[in-house]
Amino acid sequence: MTVNGIDVSSFQNTNFSTSGLEFVFVKATEGTTFVNSRMTAQAAHARSAGVVVGFYHFMRPGDMAAQARHFVEKCASQEGDPLFADWEVDGISGAEKDAFLAEVKRLRGDTHRVGLYCNRDFWTHRDTTSNAGDALWIANFTTAGKPGITFDWKFHQFSEHPVDQSIGRFADLAELRHWADRSAVPA
Numbered sequence: 001m002t003v004n005g006i007d008v009s010s011f012q013n014t015n016f017s018t019s020g021l022e023f024v025f026v027k028a029t030e031g032t033t034f035v036n037s038r039m040t041a042q043a044a045h046a047r048s049a050g051v052v053v054g055f056y057h058f059m060r061p062g063d064m065a066a067q068a069r070h071f072v073e074k075c076a077s078q079e080g081d082p083l084f085a086d087w088e089v090d091g092i093s094g095a096e097k098d099a100f101l102a103e104v105k106r107l108r109g110d111t112h113r114v115g116l117y118c119n120r121d122f123w124t125h126r127d128t129t130s131n132a133g134d135a136l137w138i139a140n141f142t143t144a145g146k147p148g149i150t151f152d153w154k155f156h157q158f159s160e161h162p163v164d165q166s167i168g169r170f171a172d173l174a175e176l177r178h179w180a181d182r183s184a185v186p187a
Contacts, residue, residue, distance in 0.1 A: 018049035030058035054082035061091035068103035
């Protein structure tokens with residue numbers, strides 16, 4: 001019982017294949033200055049295929065509140081699109097990760113799920129709070145659906161070839177849509 005998805009960034013084109021996908025997560029921003037110039041077109045392409053669209057922000061060391069504001073102000077999200085913090089570089093503590101999640105949740109939490117993307121090492125060796133917001137999206141390049149953690153995860157990135165591939169722990173697209181719709185499901 002899983003759904004399939006990919007994530008794309010400015011490294012991918014805007015007409016990627018959506019065949020067999022139920023979700024696409026698009027890199028929106030990084031730090032306090034970078035905006036993915038292909039984000040809007042990538043999201044539109046995914047929406048036209050009828051999949052759930054989400055967005056992520058690549059965190060850099062620095063002011064987490066400023067990065068959260070940059071993300072929500074520049075992100076091409078629509079109500080109900082999941083939003084993720086991408087935590088994968090040194091120099092960002094677990095407390096700073098939590099501050100970013102809290103600020104995005106404060107700014108957009110009533111209309112969006114707010115979750116965390118990180119690799120297995122960050123989750124098992126660097127995280128100290130087990131705070132993933134509304135969803136943990138864990139990266140571990142292993143068998144799909146077996147990310148090697150005991151925490152309740154929602155998404156598992158299991159491969160990066162030919163693009164970043166993930167699965168979600170949902171029965172089907174309808175269940176994923178229901179989860180993403182903040183008005184339909186209690187936090």
